[in-house]
Amino acid sequence: MNARFGSRLWQRYVWATGGFSIVCSLMVLGFKPLASKMLSRSAGSELAQSSVIVHLFEWTWDDIAQECEAFLGPQGYHAVQISPPQEHIVAAEQGFPWWQRYQPVSYQLVSRSGDRAQLRNMVQRCRTAGVEIYADAVINHMAALDNTIGSAGTKFSRYDYPGLYQSEDFNPCRRPITNYQDAEQVTQCELVSLPDLNTASPHVQSQLADYLVDLVSLGIAGFRIDAAKHIRSDDLAVILQQTRDRTELDPFIYQEVIDPGTEAIKKQSYYALGDVVEFEYGRLVGEAFLNVGNLTLADLQTFEQNAELVPSHQAVVFIDNHDKQRGHGGGGTYLTYHDGQLHTLSMVFMLAYPYGKPRIMSSYAFETSEQGPPTMADGRTRRVYEPDGLGCGDAWICEHRQPAVTAMVAFRAATQAVPEVTDWWSNGRNQIAFGRGERGFIVINREETALVHTFQTQLPAGDYCDIIQSASQSTLCDRVITVNAEGQFRVLVEPMSAIALHQDSQP
Known part of the structure; x- marks a missing residue:
């Protein structure tokens, strides 16, 4: 689940504020020092493109553009997942929390990451650097906060979003989901009290397709469908087909379907629509590295066979994401940057093992689960790139820049032709x-x-x-x-x- 309402706290960890850089002290028996020779990954050279996605969580559009040019392109990253680009609530009284991005007010492209012109410029600069942009698409619901103003200045109230949706555009079940064994409730009632769009309505489907088509027109190459399990797969199929029918580019689709295997909504229902984010992967790998129960790394030899995972060619996988860092979305133990060497080694495994499309989480430090990114007094996000132009540091963790991780992005690209262990x-x-x-x-x-x-x-x-x-x-x-x-x-x-x-x- 990717949205939180009001002042509800979901804290699980107290986090360190510094990043982590793995130090792998290795002695090769009979090693040869070649200080005068260069790696094939020489300065300024281009890597073969990997399948690796990096989630630059809450970065501004200007910073992402700079990161594509300075780091992601040269290091061979394939794509960036960006935070939701649409107009959202501004929850000043709650300290501008991270979840305000997941409460849409309109589909104007004005957010705390930047405006439409900055978004377009970022997409173009990243594509020139060889990096695609995937947008986090929040299309299941609208904002829950009432009688406030959005990030583009739109005045709205609950179930009334001027020029976009009115009360009749929402599902009649206007109460929170309480039973995840009831598919009707999961798809028709409200995720943490967020107004649930009637995605079976032709008007709603058209508005959502308009939004996605607009993003594709700017060069957005794909979408993470937020809260996909809360949208009937038949409804989502119509929305995505309308989008594809109106664009030359066939956008890459990957859907957030949290399926622990014990609930009514099954990830298999969404395979026909695109890729699916496999949450069980991160749990299995994390618990093996943490030695939860009797698990060890040796058990990873057969985890694909022993777990009912999304087929590899349709899976997007991660060690941690912005929800799991905060303890959201069900059970299981997940590694995060707070776990230091274990977290880094688990990412090394993910990038080496030929299952799914890896997504690296790039975090900011936080002390409570509600805390938003580093901001100025008015709620604007602080730049990752400071005046010295170096980028990363202080509260910006930037796991994707760890030397071991970037080395393994190159490994992923170099070994993709062999899809087995x-x-x-x-x-x-x-x-x-x-x-x-x-x-x-x-x-x-x-x-x-x-x-x-x-x-x-x-x-x-x-x-x-x-x-x-x-x-x-x-x-x-x-x-x-x-x-x-x-x-x-x-x-x-x-x-x-x-x-x-x-x-x-x-x-």
């Missing part, structure tokens, strides 16, 4: 390794003791840079692993660290 190895607990055919190999040591082992791979014989160790060394490759003619290498991996090799990392 090969040469799986584990110690039966929390030391694992696996290959991606002849394209790459990864070793993760989540234990408190060093790992020394000779690994069998399908890599061609030769020298390879360990991209994780070398990621913090700019473009220099000072750790080289030699694979012999039998495809083997012997290595020592320090506790709570990882190594990764791929064919494009040969010095």
